[in-house]
Amino acid sequence: MSTDPPSVEVINLNTHYGDRQVLKNVSLTVKPGEIFVIMGGSGSGKTTLLNHLLGLLRPSSGTIRILGREINALSALDMQDLRTRMGVAFQSGALFSSMSVGDNIALPLREHTNLDETTIGIVTRLKLEVVSLAGFEHLMPSELSGGMIKRAAFARAIVMDPRLLFCDEPSAGLDPVVASSIDDLILRLRDAMGMSIIVVTHDLDSTFKIADRICVLDQGEVLALDTVDAIRNSPNERIQNLLNRRTEEAEIDPDAYLRRLLGEKEKLRDEPASRRNGL
Amino acid sequence: MKIESREIDGAVVVALSGEVDLQHSPSVRKHLMDLMFERRPVVVDMALVDYIDSSGIASLVEAYQMARKNGTRFILAAISAPAMRVLQLARLDKVFALADTVEAGLQA
Missing domain, CATH: 3.40.50.300 (P-loop containing nucleotide triphosphate hydrolases)
Structure with a gap:
């Protein structure tokens, strides 16, 4: 370390x-x-x-x-x-639905660098290789499965080779095998980069x-x-x-519980005593 | 980052050192592609590469592809551990022609 x-x-x-x-x-x-x-x-x-x-x-x-x-x-x-x-792999993928997978992944490079378009193309396909989505760059996000969307989101998150990567619920909604492959990917990214x-x-x-x-x-x-x-x-x-x-089992505060059942304002409990007492 | 070239036995040894990142990879690309346009055999000495990002790797891929088209030699030699880890991440260690040392690369 x-x-x-x-x-x-x-x-x-x-x-x-x-x-x-x-x-x-x-x-x-x-x-x-x-x-x-x-x-x-x-x-x-x-x-x-x-x-x-x-x-x-x-x-x-x-x-x-x-x-x-x-x-x-x-x-x-x-x-x-x-x-x-910084890179972020959002829980939902957050891919732009109007762009192909390849254009989604290339977007940060096009927006934030002056790299030649040939280099951008190679880096984009390199990242697709890393996340095991080689050859999928021309598909639209709507044509991908849940696990593929997660991996495409990872590819976009790492396309700038960030020093810091955030992953929000990377395995949520995935079957155990695909979830495990995402874990392996996280470990490999840390070890390599x-x-x-x-x-x-x-x-x-x-x-x-x-x-x-x-x-x-x-x-x-x-x-x-x-x-x-x-x-x-x-x-x-x-x-x-x-x-x-x-x-x-949450500990019950009888007073608060009764107030909730009777529809009284819960907020009163948090207000300063002076305000509750009308002072 | 530094790029230093020297000629040995008719080949050009391009020594990269330091960090080959987004800022520097365009100059690496230009340097290598100029040599490829001249159809020069190239050995890239990567012993002193502390870090190489994907744009740096992309520059090597592009030059290698042109060397293959031209039928000229393009070898990555003495690859540092950090650079090798990045090549392995994308399984490019199975794609490039590699040599353990510059001397071995010149003789390949």
Whole structure:
């Protein structure tokens, strides 16, 4: 592992959707060449954290440094420049449906480089080879299966050879064999290109196969951040529940429960006492 | 990144060093394609390549293809470990003509 500065540094990140706090004092560091998995149940804050790392949301407070740059202090131009060194494989693929697979993959090179069109063509087909989609460049996204769309999205995400690759639920909706091939691809990309790769997932098999370290998010907080073995052997009940796919019975607050049933405003609970009392 | 050429036994040894990335690969491409247009046999010394990205690999692919068309020699020699990993990722180590050393490349 390299001694270079971290690829990602998050310090005391807090964020809210309206009055609701979604991330609470999240801090983490991703090292160069590391595969870092962010996992947690639905609503744990995984996607919100990913959106912050991509610079798509502004936090209520806290600092995010990507490849050494504090993203909330960057100009739009500098952010665009930084994004050329980041790749994102979106959960849905997010391919442009009006463009062929090849044009989708070539798009970042055409937009952000001055490379000759012959070079762009070779790089595009090279990436299709890497994701085992050789010869599919002329197809339209609508002609691809779910697994092929994921792989085409990977090809586009890595076409600029990013230093940092984000993968949002890479195995979601795929059969186990195809999901495993995506895991292998993530491992090969890291080993060959030395990328730092951040994977957001709730797929445990995939996590244990690819992760160097795992960050477990729970209700917007970092419940644990450690190696695969340490997480597996954690004595923490909530982590074990997550690993063993056990559902948790939420503790009941009788007052809140009654208010919900009676349709009274839940929000009152979070307001300062002075406002509730009309002071 | 540096590109240095020298002639040995009628062939041109092109030594690449440093990082062959998006910024530098167009000059590598031009250098190699100029030699290909002259139909010169080429051995690319890759011992000191710290990093090569896909655009750098694409430049090598394009030059190799032209050498094959021309029937001239184009050999990648003494490939550094980081460059070899990138070639292997796309299985191009099975496509290019490779040599362990520049000397072996000149004799191939």
